Amino acid sequence: MARYINAVCKLCRREGEKLFIKGSKCNTxxxxxxxxxxxxxxxxxxxxxxxxxxxxxxxxxxxxxKRIYGILEKQFKNYFKRALKMxxxxxxxxxxxxxxxxxxxxxxxxxxxxxxxARQLVNHGHILVNEKKMKVPSYxxxxxxxxxxxxxxxxxxxxxxxxxxxxxxxxxxxxxxxHKELKGKVISLPxxxxxxxxxxxxxxxxxxxx
Numbered sequence: 001m002a003r004y005i006n007a008v009c010k011l012c013r014r015e016g017e018k019l020f021i022k023g024s025k026c027n028t029x030x031x032x033x034x035x036x037x038x039x040x041x042x043x044x045x046x047x048x049x050x051x052x053x054x055x056x057x058x059x060x061x062x063x064x065x066k067r068i069y070g071i072l073e074k075q076f077k078n079y080f081k082r083a084l085k086m087x088x089x090x091x092x093x094x095x096x097x098x099x100x101x102x103x104x105x106x107x108x109x110x111x112x113x114x115x116x117x118a119r120q121l122v123n124h125g126h127i128l129v130n131e132k133k134m135k136v137p138s139y140x141x142x143x144x145x146x147x148x149x150x151x152x153x154x155x156x157x158x159x160x161x162x163x164x165x166x167x168x169x170x171x172x173x174x175x176x177x178x179h180k181e182l183k184g185k186v187i188s189l190p191x192x193x194x195x196x197x198x199x200x201x202x203x204x205x206x207x208x209x210x
Contacts, residue, residue, distance in 0.1 A: 058207035061200050069098045070115050075138070080208050091201030092192045099190050102129065103137035105147060109177045109184040110166025111159055126153035141186050149182040
């Protein structure tokens with residue numbers, strides 16, 4: 001699958017907020033959003049402002065969410081189609097699909113500093129789901145399933161560093177984690193109040209409803 005390979009900090013600057021793509025660096029003075037709080041490019045700093053139409057606001061919100069979770073347009077659209085067919089609120093269904101991706105859960109459990117790092121751990125076969133190796137970052141983890149770092153991979157420096165930092169981070173209530181054993185469990189599916197409150201999913205639904 002194609003991936004964005006340029007400077008990821010530009011993505012945060014483009015959206016005007018921290019997307020925490022680079023993990024702990026985003027909380028330091030080295031963060032690009034702190035150093036350059038304006039969009040990248042010639043028109044970013046003091047340039048002519050683009051008129052913010054409803055469509056542009058909707059598009060930017062969709063782009064922001066795609067960048068937070070690190071997925072491409074086709075996959076995002078497929079998630080939306082699935083969310084639309086389900087019972088309940090389409091926007092909430094969409095966010096639940098994104099939150100229960102394996103790479104996202106590995107990140108939320110504190111096994112990785114960022115979602116890109118979590119995706120790499122999954123891709124390289126360092127993650128078990130119910131004791132079976134899983135190499136698909138987009139795998140939808142279900143309630144009751146357990147996530148664990150492969151025994152031989154528990155000494156990876158990046159994992160140890162992330163665990164040390166995650167001790168200060170609150171784990172979502174729908175997850176359970178044992179950082180000593182490097183094991184986690186999905187207790188239940190997340191509810192809307194458990195998911196990033198800065199995301200305005202309703203305007204994404206409006207965008208796709210045009």
